[in-house]
Amino acid sequence: MKISKLYAVIAVVALAAGLSACAAPTPVIAPVTMDANDLQGATVDLVVGQVLNINTGDLAVDSYSGEVADTSVAEFVAGREDGGATFNPGVKALAEGSTKVVLSNANGGIQNLTFTVDVGK
Known part of the structure; x- marks a missing residue:
């Protein structure tokens, strides 16, 4: 009889732990969208x-490459087309801080875009 009560207690604890994990969903953080032409000299928070x-x-999403000065703060994510879906290039915030980003375009004659990314909590 003691073992069946032990199993019942374990089941209740497991259920409570599972429900508490469901109670705190991870918040979704909306992206910030900007036109490439608006980034020159800008600070993006x-x-x-x-x-x-x-x-x-009008430029291909995969024509841009990026260099991030402090890769512990942010990373460049290349644009691509995959299975009919288009993914824009971007910069992902990794940790608090500030870093310079330089975007280059594979198409000749296009000026590099230099801007700052400030990452907070």
Whole structure:
């Protein structure tokens, strides 16, 4: 009889733990979307986990490459087309801090875009 009560207690604890995990959903952080032409000299404020979504206009989404000065603060995410879906290039905020970002375009004659990403909590 003691073992069946022990199993019942374990089941209740497991159920409570499972429900408490469901009670605190992870919040979704909306991306910040900006046109590439508006980034030159700009400062973009993001929070950790947020993404800057870069609208490339008439230029191919995969024509941009990016260099982030402090890769512990943010990372460049290349644009691509995959299975009929288009994914813009962007910058993902990784940790608090500030960093410079330089975007280059594979198409000749297009000026590099230099901007700052400030990441807060």
